[in-house]
Amino acid sequence: MKKYHLLTPGPTPIPPNVAAKSAEPILHHRTKEFSAIFNSVQEGLKYVFQTKNDVLVIMGSGTAAMEAAVANTTSAGDKVLVCSVGSFGERWAKLCQAYGVDAEVIREESGMPVNPQKVQDALKKNPAIKAVFLQHTETSAGTVNDLKTIGKIVSETPAILVVDAISGLGGEELRMDEWNLDVVVSGSQKGLMTAPGLSMASLSPKGWKAVETSKHPKFYWDFKRIKKSIPDGETPWTPAVTLLQSLNEALRMIKEETIEKVWEKHRRMAKAAQAGVKALGFSLLSSQPCSVLTAAKLPEGFDGGLLIKKMLNDYGVSVAGGQDNLKGKIFRLAHMGYIDAFDLVVGFTALEKTLGNMGYKIPAPGKAAMEAATALV
Amino acid sequence: MKKYHLLTPGPTPIPPNVAAKSAEPILHHRTKEFSAIFNSVQEGLKYVFQTKNDVLVIMGSGTAAMEAAVANTTSAGDKVLVCSVGSFGERWAKLCQAYGVDAEVIREESGMPVNPQKVQDALKKNPAIKAVFLQHTETSAGTVNDLKTIGKIVSETPAILVVDAISGLGGEELRMDEWNLDVVVSGSQKGLMTAPGLSMASLSPKGWKAVETSKHPKFYWDFKRIKKSIPDGETPWTPAVTLLQSLNEALRMIKEETIEKVWEKHRRMAKAAQAGVKALGFSLLSSQPCSVLTAAKLPEGFDGGLLIKKMLNDYGVSVAGGQDNLKGKIFRLAHMGYIDAFDLVVGFTALEKTLGNMGYKIPAPGKAAMEAATALV
Numbered sequence: 001m002k003k004y005h006l007l008t009p010g011p012t013p014i015p016p017n018v019a020a021k022s023a024e025p026i027l028h029h030r031t032k033e034f035s036a037i038f039n040s041v042q043e044g045l046k047y048v049f050q051t052k053n054d055v056l057v058i059m060g061s062g063t064a065a066m067e068a069a070v071a072n073t074t075s076a077g078d079k080v081l082v083c084s085v086g087s088f089g090e091r092w093a094k095l096c097q098a099y100g101v102d103a104e105v106i107r108e109e110s111g112m113p114v115n116p117q118k119v120q121d122a123l124k125k126n127p128a129i130k131a132v133f134l135q136h137t138e139t140s141a142g143t144v145n146d147l148k149t150i151g152k153i154v155s156e157t158p159a160i161l162v163v164d165a166i167s168g169l170g171g172e173e174l175r176m177d178e179w180n181l182d183v184v185v186s187g188s189q190k191g192l193m194t195a196p197g198l199s200m201a202s203l204s205p206k207g208w209k210a211v212e213t214s215k216h217p218k219f220y221w222d223f224k225r226i227k228k229s230i231p232d233g234e235t236p237w238t239p240a241v242t243l244l245q246s247l248n249e250a251l252r253m254i255k256e257e258t259i260e261k262v263w264e265k266h267r268r269m270a271k272a273a274q275a276g277v278k279a280l281g282f283s284l285l286s287s288q289p290c291s292v293l294t295a296a297k298l299p300e301g302f303d304g305g306l307l308i309k310k311m312l313n314d315y316g317v318s319v320a321g322g323q324d325n326l327k328g329k330i331f332r333l334a335h336m337g338y339i340d341a342f343d344l345v346v347g348f349t350a351l352e353k354t355l356g357n358m359g360y361k362i363p364a365p366g367k368a369a370m371e372a373a374t375a376l377v
Numbered sequence: 378m379k380k381y382h383l384l385t386p387g388p389t390p391i392p393p394n395v396a397a398k399s400a401e402p403i404l405h406h407r408t409k410e411f412s413a414i415f416n417s418v419q420e421g422l423k424y425v426f427q428t429k430n431d432v433l434v435i436m437g438s439g440t441a442a443m444e445a446a447v448a449n450t451t452s453a454g455d456k457v458l459v460c461s462v463g464s465f466g467e468r469w470a471k472l473c474q475a476y477g478v479d480a481e482v483i484r485e486e487s488g489m490p491v492n493p494q495k496v497q498d499a500l501k502k503n504p505a506i507k508a509v510f511l512q513h514t515e516t517s518a519g520t521v522n523d524l525k526t527i528g529k530i531v532s533e534t535p536a537i538l539v540v541d542a543i544s545g546l547g548g549e550e551l552r553m554d555e556w557n558l559d560v561v562v563s564g565s566q567k568g569l570m571t572a573p574g575l576s577m578a579s580l581s582p583k584g585w586k587a588v589e590t591s592k593h594p595k596f597y598w599d600f601k602r603i604k605k606s607i608p609d610g611e612t613p614w615t616p617a618v619t620l621l622q623s624l625n626e627a628l629r630m631i632k633e634e635t636i637e638k639v640w641e642k643h644r645r646m647a648k649a650a651q652a653g654v655k656a657l658g659f660s661l662l663s664s665q666p667c668s669v670l671t672a673a674k675l676p677e678g679f680d681g682g683l684l685i686k687k688m689l690n691d692y693g694v695s696v697a698g699g700q701d702n703l704k705g706k707i708f709r710l711a712h713m714g715y716i717d718a719f720d721l722v723v724g725f726t727a728l729e730k731t732l733g734n735m736g737y738k739i740p741a742p743g744k745a746a747m748e749a750a751t752a753l754v
Contacts, residue, residue: 006405014403022399060435060441061436217453217475217594219472220440242399
């Protein structure tokens, strides 16, 4: 009978009308009825990506689209630059390694964004660099990178800029075309408010040129093959029909709200969450916090793993802990997609109660939840 | 207001209780609640595959699992044998080509199964062959291969046997362990009565040995990584939670019915469909027809494409046409998964009506539907 509250960075809560779409009778994928949904999803994704380019839809979580980006735009032995500001930056490095791609890695300290100057310097020093990989928002640290500045820098070189916007898309401002982003990948289960199972990739004309020379083996997520079938309103392989039915409804909601208002709502939520963290007496992990997730540092010696577990077990409230070297040391509160201001109030109330139960002295009882409530308009 | 009837080989109709599961509130995938579902799916899949081996679940349609099988068990330059009895056999050949794997291809005439003697001869002539790829049921032709005999032949050599059981699993008899099958791949949207988006691969100990030496680049569908997380009741990447909720329910239904009874039902449906085709005055494409789909040859010069289109437009009944060199020359009636005897009656009624509308003289009006009805028990 316990009611669950999901404040995790994917899967995120699914609006009931979006969930209901996935239970509708299944359509065959070679029909005009399916093509109408497919084309509508295509238009909706272009709007959310802020691009005129096609958006390729493949099955898999975001990591599938990240791998597909590496497999389609590089070749073994290529020199590339990876900018890592957390665990998902490291994933780019691991993917390059798996594909025999020679990656130079810029690693920033936990919580710091990529320094655009370092990107510029690296590209100047090594003009053979064919691609720059980075995150839009780094979910492990709650950091947003300055894509606009980095996009300009990379656009003045022969390299392409490949962006993981898995947790950022549909929450954090992103303008693919205006910011000169060459490859943007994302997933269905975060800002897009849909169940996990779909991922996307969009490529600029410069990105497509890189595809032409790529030599890695690929078949199922061969970008050229997927692009070729878009004008026919279909996919080369059987698509995840029910997930696309859901995604279409979620995109309709975003269009109705307008993407600018969606970004604004996320900014407001982030500010409220940051104030809530401070009210609890903690500090933010990130020096350049993103709009979709807030990461807070716990006091030295505090058992962050237990905090997460107790919040879920005692109150049914699910937030995320730290990953890799941050394990046990932070908590992360997602405020993306369908998560709203009252969910934040619930999250901070559960945090305060659990922290209290664990013996932590709350500096100003009740203040964190009321800070969260400032996100209400 | 038109009611649609889906008699296509994937997606197949989804039972309402299975569809409803996908609309339930989303669970986070690192929870004991999700692990319980994951473990139950694991047990259910082992039962349907008739194996003691783990069954790896990946996101994607069946082609993703086919590619993953090639990427995980071979290396560039390897010699392999592909047995092709239709379009999906050709897919194995194309996948091998994409990965630089040197495939010798045995091609049988349309409608013929693989001749096991040819497999034995090829393996004898070329002991360097590392893997044999073939279909359980070839969906483009409605043919079932003799996996039991071929399994025995391959098991006596160092080669592994890799089986595409995408359309056959959960309909056509398949006994992975007893028949010495080393790699079996399948998908969610056929006999497993679930929406498209999930695919599976199971490997024998001999299959896992082949994985150890494979050198292709891979990350997202790296079999070793996926296997490693199974004992923890999870997947390395965010899984398609809602599709797994559905699949768990579909597997529960199959277990309740027992797999032997499910196979028997499909055999009965196939016999009824074959009799229906003959009653319409047509002949079967396949000399060794499978239990999950019936392919019928249309008279010379008859427009098969128009037949399919008219059945869908006029009556809302969706059957499949021919692919590649069989385009326009055949129709294919699926009777897999949740498709039942009354659906077959509907299918044959729509066929007879549409054929009549197109000027074809029905030999014995009403007979085909009554032959289909013999599948009722």
